Amino acid sequence: MSIQSASIDKKVTVRTVQKLKGVEPVTMITAYDALFAGIFDGEVEMILVGDSLNMSFFAEPDTLSATMDQMIYHTKAVCKGARLPLIVFDMPFGSYTTPEQALENAVRVYQETCAEAVKIEGGREKAHIVKKLTENGIAVIAHIGLKPQSVRAEGGYRVQGRSEEEAMELMEDALALQEAGAFALLLEGMTSDVARRITEAVEIPTIGIGAGNGTDGQVLVWSDMFGFFEAFKPKFVKRYLEGAELIRQGLRQYREEVKSRAFPDDEHSY
Numbered sequence: 001m002s003i004q005s006a007s008i009d010k011k012v013t014v015r016t017v018q019k020l021k022g023v024e025p026v027t028m029i030t031a032y033d034a035l036f037a038g039i040f041d042g043e044v045e046m047i048l049v050g051d052s053l054n055m056s057f058f059a060e061p062d063t064l065s066a067t068m069d070q071m072i073y074h075t076k077a078v079c080k081g082a083r084l085p086l087i088v089f090d091m092p093f094g095s096y097t098t099p100e101q102a103l104e105n106a107v108r109v110y111q112e113t114c115a116e117a118v119k120i121e122g123g124r125e126k127a128h129i130v131k132k133l134t135e136n137g138i139a140v141i142a143h144i145g146l147k148p149q150s151v152r153a154e155g156g157y158r159v160q161g162r163s164e165e166e167a168m169e170l171m172e173d174a175l176a177l178q179e180a181g182a183f184a185l186l187l188e189g190m191t192s193d194v195a196r197r198i199t200e201a202v203e204i205p206t207i208g209i210g211a212g213n214g215t216d217g218q219v220l221v222w223s224d225m226f227g228f229f230e231a232f233k234p235k236f237v238k239r240y241l242e243g244a245e246l247i248r249q250g251l252r253q254y255r256e257e258v259k260s261r262a263f264p265d266d267e268h269s270y
C-alpha cells in the first residue's frame with residue numbers, strides 16, 4: 001500500500017527543491033546535531049536547523065532566547081552529519097531586525113557553516129529584508145502564518161487564515177515574499193484551504209507544518225514526530241514512533257541487568 005520511495009542519493013540543492021514543485025512533495029525534518037543528521041542523511045530532501053532547538057532540547061517555553069552563536073554551533077554539527085540534504089539555517093529572534101543586520105548575520109552563516117539557505121519569519125513587512133539577502137547571494141525561505149517568534153507579541157500560538165480577511169493577508173504576504181526573491185515559503189499553522197490557495201498562486205515551493213495536505217512539501221520537528229518530546233502535542237504532529245517509551249524500555253532492562261549483575265557479562269568484559 002505505502003510507496004517506499006528510494007533513498008536520496010544525490011546532493012539536494014536549492015534548484016533541486018524548486019524543480020520538485022508540481023512533481024512530488026518535498027520532505028523536511030529538523031536536526032540539531034551530527035548524530036541525528038547522520039541518520040536523516042539521504043532520507044529527506046531538506047534539514048532545518050530550527051530554533052525549536054530551544055524548546056525541544058533546552059526546555060524553554062518558546063524559541064525567543066535562541067542566539068546566532070547557538071544556532072551556528074548546532075548547524076556546524078548538522079553539517080558534519082549530513083552530506084546530501086539541503087541544510088537550512090533558522091535565523092533566530094532578533095537576528096534580522098534591519099536589512100544590514102540580517103545580511104551581516106546571514107553572511108556569517110554562509111562563512112561559518114555549510115547551510116545553503118536561511119529561513120526568516122515574517123510577511124510583507126519583511127520583504128525588504130528578503131530582498132537585501134537575495135540580492136547578496138543568500139537563498140531565503142520566508143516563514144508565514146503562525147510565526148513562533150511572535151508568540152509573546154501575539155499572546156499565544158494561533159492558527160492563521162480562518163477569516164477571509166486573514167486569508168487575503170496571507171496571500172499578499174506570500175506574493176510579496178516571492179517577489180522579494182524568496183526561493184521557497186514555509187507555511188505554518190494555517191487552514192489547509194489557505195495553504196493550498198497560496199501554493200497554487202506562487203511559482204516557488206511551499207513547505208507546510210500544520211498547513212494541511214495541499215502544500216509542495218512537509219516539515220516536522222524530529223523530536224515531535226518520533227515521540228521524544230512529550231511536553232506538548234499540537235494537532236498537526238503525527239507520531240511515527242514512540243521514542244521516549246522505547247528509550248524507557250531499554251533503560252529499564254539496563255537497570256534490571258545492572259541490579260541483577262546480568263550486565264556486563266563475559267561478552268562485554270575484558
Ligand SMILES: Nc1nc(=O)c2c([nH]1)NC[C@@H]1CN(c3ccc(C(=O)N[C@@H](CCC(=O)O)C(=O)O)cc3)CN21
Pocket residue numbers: 051052055056063146148157158159189221223224229233234235236
Ligand atoms: N517541539 C516543537 N515542535 C514544533 O512544531 C515547534 C516548536 N517546538 N517550537 C517552535 C514552533 C512552535 N510551534 C507551535 C507551538 C504550539 C502550537 C499550538 O499550541 N497549536 C494549537 C493550535 C491553536 C489554534 O487552533 O489556534 C494546537 O492545539 O494545535 C502550534 C505550533 C511549532 N514549532
Ligand SMILES: CC(C)C(=O)C(=O)O
Pocket residue numbers: 030048049050051052053090186188209219221
Ligand atoms: C517549526 C519549524 C518550521 C521551525 O521553525 C523550527 O523547528 O524552529
Ligand SMILES: [Mg+2]
Pocket residue numbers: 050051052063090148
Ligand atoms: Mg523556527
